[in-house]
Amino acid sequence: MVAQTTVRGAAPRLRADATRNRERIVAAAQEAFIEFGADVPLDEIARRAGIGNATLYRHFADRRELVRSVVLSVLATMAEEAKAIMDDAPDAFTALEGFVHGAVEWKVGALCPLLSEWMDVAEPDILAARDRLDIVVGSVIEHAQTEGSLRSDIGPGDIMILASQIARPLPGATTVDHDYFVHRHLQLVLDGLRAPQRSTLPGRPATLEDLRAGCAGSRPGHC
Missing domain, CATH: 1.10.10 (Arc Repressor Mutant, subunit A)
Structure with missing residues (x-):
């Protein structure tokens, strides 16, 4: 017994x-x-x-399965953390700032090359995870624009591009050097997103669909 x-x-x-x-x-x-x-x-x-x-x-079983798990983990973490930031922030722009700084910490800039080289971006699990994240990001931006704190000519794709580009270190820069300055420079850019806007941006707001099309058709590492 x-x-x-x-x-x-x-x-x-x-x-x-x-x-x-x-x-x-x-x-x-x-x-x-x-x-x-x-x-x-x-x-x-x-x-x-x-x-x-x-x-x-x-x-x-193989590297592709491991990459898939990493991508799903990052997408899930970003969606969960963004939702928590939204729930705790005193206003929508503060939530947006928290999300963008968080996206840098989650190394979102490294995610798209993994998607473009190793993943089938049309796989149901990947699409579902991205949809959950898209909903949260879109909600943050919509609330910030409704409250009048975020300029009106910004789309969700602009925010994700901003976070991923600033998260990438300059050629020759060490990780330590980059990590020291990245949030300082990111805050400078975020201040430029505040309403009222002081300039007219060329083109149109980038959508999340634009990013998906870019990841699907880009060369490895060039999302």
Whole structure:
């Protein structure tokens, strides 16, 4: 009877350990992909995760499956964090600022190359994750424009392009140098988004559909 209880009690622990290992692998892969690109050796990802190669391959059959999990994890985190920021912020523009600074921390600029090179962007799970994020981003922008704090000629695509471009370090810059200045320069740009607008922007607001089309048709690494 005791042995049976022990066996029954062991399964949840094994499942919990497996879940933790999977989460550690995805987190380590995200860091390594950002630093070295998606071609980083899987041995390096296993080392960063603190697990053996066999454990990594038990969870992910190949590199594409691992990239897919990283992309889904980043999209889900961004949507969840953006929603939390919206709920806690005193006004819509503060929520927008929090989201954009957060997008830089989540390294959204590294996400589109992974999508364009490794993923089928029309895959249902990817589309669903992007739709959830699109809804949150669109809501933040709509609320900020309704309250009159965000200039009216800005679209959701403009915000995502802004965050991804500023998140990319200059050629030759170290990660430390870039991280030190990125939020300072980002805040300068955010101040330029405030209403009333002081200039007329060329072209039209960028939509999230524009970004999707760009990611689908871009060369690897050129989203």
